[in-house]
Amino acid sequence: xxxxxxxxxxxxxxxxxxxxxxxxxxxxxxxxxxxxxxxxxxxxxxxxxxxxxxxxxxxxxxxxxxxxxxxxxxxxxxxxxxxxxxxxxxxxxxxxxxxxxxxxxxxxxxxxxxxxxxxxxxxxxxxxxxxxxxxxxxxxxxxxxxxxxxxxxxxxxxxxxxxxxxxxxxxxxxxxxxxxxxxxxxxxxxxxxxxxxxxxxxxxxxxxxxxxxxxxxxxxxxxxxxxxxxxxxxxxxxxxxxxxxxxxxxxxxxxxxxxxxxxxxxxxxxxxxxxxxxxxxxxxxxxxxxxxxxxxxxxxxxxxxxxxxxxxxxxxxxxxxxxxxx
Amino acid sequence: xxxxxxxxxxxxxxxxxxxxxxxxxxxxxxxxxxxxxxxxxxxxxxxxxxxxxxxxxxxxxxxxxxxxxxxxxxxxxxxxxxxxxxxxxxxxxxxxxxxxxxxxxxxxxxxxxxxxxxxxxxxxxxxxxxxxxxxxxxxxxxxxxxxxxxxxxxxxxxxxxxxxxxxxxxxxxxxxxxxxxxxxxxxxxxxxxxxxxxxxxxxxxxxxxxxxxxxxxxxxxxxxxxxxxxxxxxxxxxxxxxxxxxxxxxxxxxxxxxxxxxxxxxxxxxxxxxxxxxxxxxxxxxxxxxxxxxxxxxxxxxxxxxxxxxxxxxxxxxxxxxx
Numbered sequence: 001x002x003x004x005x006x007x008x009x010x011x012x013x014x015x016x017x018x019x020x021x022x023x024x025x026x027x028x029x030x031x032x033x034x035x036x037x038x039x040x041x042x043x044x045x046x047x048x049x050x051x052x053x054x055x056x057x058x059x060x061x062x063x064x065x066x067x068x069x070x071x072x073x074x075x076x077x078x079x080x081x082x083x084x085x086x087x088x089x090x091x092x093x094x095x096x097x098x099x100x101x102x103x104x105x106x107x108x109x110x111x112x113x114x115x116x117x118x119x120x121x122x123x124x125x126x127x128x129x130x131x132x133x134x135x136x137x138x139x140x141x142x143x144x145x146x147x148x149x150x151x152x153x154x155x156x157x158x159x160x161x162x163x164x165x166x167x168x169x170x171x172x173x174x175x176x177x178x179x180x181x182x183x184x185x186x187x188x189x190x191x192x193x194x195x196x197x198x199x200x201x202x203x204x205x206x207x208x209x210x211x212x213x214x215x216x217x218x219x220x221x222x223x224x225x226x227x228x229x230x231x232x233x234x235x236x237x238x239x240x241x242x243x244x245x246x247x248x249x250x251x252x253x254x255x256x257x258x259x260x261x262x263x264x265x266x267x268x269x270x271x272x273x274x275x276x277x278x279x280x281x282x283x284x285x286x287x288x289x290x291x292x293x294x295x296x297x298x299x300x301x302x303x304x305x306x307x308x309x310x311x312x313x314x315x316x317x318x319x320x321x322x323x324x325x326x
Numbered sequence: 327x328x329x330x331x332x333x334x335x336x337x338x339x340x341x342x343x344x345x346x347x348x349x350x351x352x353x354x355x356x357x358x359x360x361x362x363x364x365x366x367x368x369x370x371x372x373x374x375x376x377x378x379x380x381x382x383x384x385x386x387x388x389x390x391x392x393x394x395x396x397x398x399x400x401x402x403x404x405x406x407x408x409x410x411x412x413x414x415x416x417x418x419x420x421x422x423x424x425x426x427x428x429x430x431x432x433x434x435x436x437x438x439x440x441x442x443x444x445x446x447x448x449x450x451x452x453x454x455x456x457x458x459x460x461x462x463x464x465x466x467x468x469x470x471x472x473x474x475x476x477x478x479x480x481x482x483x484x485x486x487x488x489x490x491x492x493x494x495x496x497x498x499x500x501x502x503x504x505x506x507x508x509x510x511x512x513x514x515x516x517x518x519x520x521x522x523x524x525x526x527x528x529x530x531x532x533x534x535x536x537x538x539x540x541x542x543x544x545x546x547x548x549x550x551x552x553x554x555x556x557x558x559x560x561x562x563x564x565x566x567x568x569x570x571x572x573x574x575x576x577x578x579x580x581x582x583x584x585x586x587x588x589x590x591x592x593x594x595x596x597x598x599x600x601x602x603x604x605x606x607x608x609x610x611x612x613x614x615x616x617x618x619x620x621x622x623x624x625x626x627x628x629x630x631x632x633x634x635x636x637x638x639x640x641x642x643x644x645x646x647x648x649x
Contacts, residue, residue, distance in 0.1 A: 218429050227416025240434075
């Protein structure tokens, strides 16, 4: 078991190095930050001097190596645009994104699994059929359109909820939270629905199809033949067997919730790291972009690692296989 | 004879399809007494499993009971509400399925599966249920049962899993066990053990058994009486010795001729010409007539008669008479 964990962690590190390399090599194509940093009245000497200061005159492998060694020490460089350390900017912005992602992920999972189970059990009921039809909308509408529609309905027409920003936040330690104020919570509603709707419908459809599959299994028939209650058959026996594939997809989806937050944050002007990244692209702020991509990939890889470990917790068959019983 | 544990009267099952109504079980009647093992034999699709599912109330839609009565210990059970039927399953009727590899939930330890069943049906505490579960595992011959309570199904061999399944079927002490091809998925060497175990436990507890199988060897080994089914109908029903040595229905006769027996040596096996008709294309008259060596105009025009003496046939073979 420990060997398995170590093996997975090592693999994760290799993945991160490769992601970093790919991300870093793409920055050559996004433009020259010098153009934005120096005004119209620049001289060639200015450009060369700044290039030297930023280390952009060095060959690519050297730049990448420097970035990695600094990042390992917690130094993510200094933003070209804001002139402040990137680590500080991200630490200030991250709570907004993480809170948004956590709420959307929670909504997506609770409603996705709940509705998935419901539509599988009441397979032919009108309610289940209605939910399935409506869920097609969630799958097929692009995120930004859902966001704009929600803003139009609840902010513009009804005026119930704010259309942008986080509302009032409270600082706890270095973490600014919107969970503790009424306006902070109200501000969370529309963005988290926007961000989580696609994932919710995806999880729901997956849970439904997996559950229908499991309900046909022999051990479910046998559980019925043993006279167990419907509730026990559905939740104790069927749902648990549904969870293994669902966890895989859900894990990946949680990662993409953080990544997709870029769009939602743009629509709702949510002051998180997604919006930070969009602004950084416009300014070719390479240290910010590099740090953002690395953080996202750390989260992705971390979640996947967790998912792999969860499998083992849920499915006893994997435990013996790992121990080399076969 | 005392009242039978299970009494099936004219049971019919229908499946409505676009092509018309299929009748996988058509007017079947039999009784099973306390402690008796009734073998139900027939080819695939003869309706033997379907009859078992109908009795325990586990027909999957759109199949449904369309006629007849099922009585268990003097109570009619085919008309029960789903909730009452659920309470009866496991408590009054236990079931053993064909494939022990897929009958057990892979994610729950077997001890949990036993105790949940016991707690569902018997008024006992959790500790008592666990003690009963352990006793059940010991009865079916799981070695070191106390240590295996926490084991998962994949940690057992096929034969051991079928023993666990039998323990599960018996754990609430039902009066009837429906064993649906309990040995088909097992190795031949394990089959005999499982049959012997089932037989022994049911004798000891006085449990009636409906043993569904297509294996004549299993029938000969285990059952007291045998019911032969063909195309959803009962072809022959009688004590196992009589039916096997002196079959009266031409179909049973053909079946026996096609079963390898040690006593017959290496003689060439007979085969029944043709194959069992699909349910959607049953012939007029007796369903067996196109394959029957004795069929005549009467057989083609009239459905087989209701059981006369032992066989449902216009021209039963009388013992001693050569065919």
